[in-house]
Amino acid sequence: MKHQSGMNEVDTTIEALVSAVDLFSGAGGLTNGLERSGIDVRLGIDIDPACAYPYTANNKANFVLKSVEDVTAEEINDAFTNSRLRLLAGCAPCQTFSTYNQRARETDSRWWLLLQFARIVKEVSPELVTMENVPNLERQNVFQEFVQTLKDEGYKVSYQIVNCAEYGIPQQRKRLVLLASKLGAIKLLDPSLCGSGLKSVRDAIGDLPPLEAGGKCDMDPLHRCSSLSPINLRRIRASRPGGSWRDWDKELIAECHKKKTGKSYPGVYGRMEWDQPAPTITTQFFGFGNGRFGHPEQDRALSLREGAILQSFPRDYKFVAPDQDISIATIGRLIGNAVPVKLGEVIGRSILAHVNELECRAAVLSGGMQYA
Incomplete structure (x- = not known):
């Protein structure tokens, strides 16, 4: 059986071989990408109630509203029932490690959620682990503790910082991607093997219906955008693609940007x-x-839909139930926090390539490969 994805056709004849649980699942970006690669995602877990509808409406997996701090090994193992190879996946909340957060401190409770991820790895001992986060995490002691825990538990670990644009995602987004396996050495697929060239804003959203500020599209409720104040309407009209507020007439420049500290935010x-x-x-x-x-x-x-598409969500991805009001701030948060779907797919394809390579090697050596 073949699954048509945004990249190449993917052979999913081995999809039952790898099952996954997605910790910190959010609205389902990573899960959707893993499913598209051919991995059987069984369960998503997140503490945000706004994630429940988009996660279950667009993916096959079940959803549990719960803090990862309260998740037990028994719950994870129940989800993995009858699995041959188990993948524990997740992206711990990254805001505390982001370069946008100048006040990140170890007193932030989110700082330690990566250690909760490590706890579950130790208690469940899945064959495969993946984690995605912001590049700045690599420099933190909590990440090095996480990596060392994986190594102590018998995993081969690789991690690297990637630019999502190189994998055909239409945005410049650098992310730290970790893969770990008890089966052997594992690594992320090279962009050249993923069949995706550079994708532009025009490629992604150039054909969407035009909107005015504060407007919405009758055909797609999510294709809506925020209104602009009179001064911001003048500012955007004075802006050119790729330019900044430095191009404006002096009367349009915000007072904070006239100060010395504001000049560093072009x-x-x-x-x-x-x-x-x-x-x-x-x-x-x-x-x-x-x-x-x-x-x-x-x-x-x-618009919300444009942001979702630039995050490589499918154009028909649902973020809110038909009978619910659309909150731009809430859905914007879900979209911005998500793992880009295509990056999730690359991660899934890398894991399946790793398993296939081991399976082929074992077949050559012994005529078959068995998993407990």
Whole structure:
């Protein structure tokens, strides 16, 4: 059986071989990517109630509303019933490690959630582990503790910082990706093996219906954008793709940017460029003043749907039930926090390639491969 993905066709005849549980699942970006690669995701766990609908409406896996701190090995093992190879996956909340967070401290409870991930790894002992997070995490002691725990538990570990744009995701987003396996050495697939060239903003969202600031599309309720104040409407009209507030007339420049400390933030109040990948999609991408999130030619910020597409979510991905009101701030947070779906797919394909390689090697040596 073949599964048509955003990359190449993927052979899913071995999909029952690897089952997964997604810790810190969010709205399902990583899960959706893993499923598209052919991995059988059984369960997603997150503490945010807003994640429940998008996770279950778009994915096959079940969802549990719970803090990972309270998750037991028994719950994980129940989800892995009848699994041949088990994958524990997740992206611990990354805001505390982000370069945008200048006040990150070990007193932030999120700092230690990675150690809860390590606890579950030790208690469940899955054959495979993957984690995705911001690059800054690599420099933190808590990450090195996590890596050492994996090695002490018998895993071969690899990790690297990747730019999502190299894998065909239409944004410049650098992420730390870790893979670990008890079966042998494992690594992330090279971009050249994933069949995806550079994808631009135009490629991703150039065909969406035009909107005015504060408007929405009748055909897609998620294709809606925030309104702009009169001064911000003047500012965006004065902005050029790839430019910044430094291009404006003096009367348009915010007082905070006239100060010496404000001059180091040229990336806010900017328009994206049609023929380049988007900047990193944050949880505030729906606000023109929050980054280079102005539409390349329309006088508005990105819509929710555009942000989701730039995060490589499918165009029909559902984020809110039909009978519920749409909160731009809530859905923007879900989209910005998500693992890009295509990066999840690359991770899944890398894991399956690793398993296939071992299976083929074992077949050559002994005529077959058995897993407990």
